[in-house]
Amino acid sequence: MNGPLPSAAERRNLRAPTDETPRLGGDASLVDLLDRVLERGVTITGDVVLSVAGVDLVHLGVRLILTGIDERSEAL
Amino acid sequence: MIHLYAVCRQAPHELPATGVDDAAPVAVEVGSLVAVVSEHERPPEVSEANALAHAEVVASVSDTTTTLPVRFGSHHLDRAALRANLEERQASLIRTLEAVGDAREVVVRATVRADDPSADRPAPSDQADAPGRAYMEERLATETERRVREEAAGTALAAATATLASRARAVRDLRGRRGPERSFLVPREDAEAFAADARAVTVDLPGAVTGGPWPPYTFTTDEATS
Numbered sequence: 179m180n181g182p183l184p185s186a187a188e189r190r191n192l193r194a195p196t197d198e199t200p201r202l203g204g205d206a207s208l209v210d211l212l213d214r215v216l217e218r219g220v221t222i223t224g225d226v227v228l229s230v231a232g233v234d235l236v237h238l239g240v241r242l243i244l245t246g247i248d249e250r251s252e253a254l
Numbered sequence: 255m256i257h258l259y260a261v262c263r264q265a266p267h268e269l270p271a272t273g274v275d276d277a278a279p280v281a282v283e284v285g286s287l288v289a290v291v292s293e294h295e296r297p298p299e300v301s302e303a304n305a306l307a308h309a310e311v312v313a314s315v316s317d318t319t320t321t322l323p324v325r326f327g328s329h330h331l332d333r334a335a336l337r338a339n340l341e342e343r344q345a346s347l348i349r350t351l352e353a354v355g356d357a358r359e360v361v362v363r364a365t366v367r368a369d370d371p372s373a374d375r376p377a378p379s380d381q382a383d384a385p386g387r388a389y390m391e392e393r394l395a396t397e398t399e400r401r402v403r404e405e406a407a408g409t410a411l412a413a414a415t416a417t418l419a420s421r422a423r424a425v426r427d428l429r430g431r432r433g434p435e436r437s438f439l440v441p442r443e444d445a446e447a448f449a450a451d452a453r454a455v456t457v458d459l460p461g462a463v464t465g466g467p468w469p470p471y472t473f474t475t476d477e478a479t480s
Binding site for chain 1: 258261299300301302305306308309312322323324325326327328329330335339340343347350359361363367368430431432435463464465466468471472474475
């Protein structure tokens, strides 16, 4: 890794996955990495399910992130 | 509240200073496994920034030890609960860790757009006021056309990367969110050269995007590594 990791506040300022992040990959390939982080990887069922009115908030949040990524990647 | 990043056989030599919500990742021994986690007073925000933070921690861990990346969003009440949940899966996790070994993932994707801009046809949204049958037929035609383009792109992708497959320990062909993709599980020492070669052999493939080397997110099940 070159240089310190960005803080959470700095990461929130990342405008899009197209920004240069050398460790994770640049340009369009970063959207593929985010797909992996959000939809692949081993699933360890946690004992905490955050929900409102029966809706899993983690699942809902992940779907919203993926929708945003899809919209941006169509523009790449 | 525990956020889980990765499962390893040995503790990583070093961990990044911050992870999800700026919390410090730590290694926790669970039986013969090591879990990389961060602890939080409140549930971590489900955001793109935190997904990237998760990816950064997993990438850092996998730089120094054999790692199974955990899908973002695995939360456990406390360390006792984490131990109980991991011990339940310990045998299969060890089996998968041994199958993956010290390998990285490289992917080549052939992008297929939702609608072909070259097609001489109004977009489905322009047909929304048409009678229902005509509208649905238009949608069906669009989807069928996309499937045909995806199959053609997948065939071209397989042909372009055929020479790479023999260098990989495992290959997975999947229908990705942006088009067909071929993921390769590659020994760490060959991963950078493999990614460079993947870019070279697909340079003339329309819409080709190469990603990695990354931790082996796509190869975390028994069948994926066989």
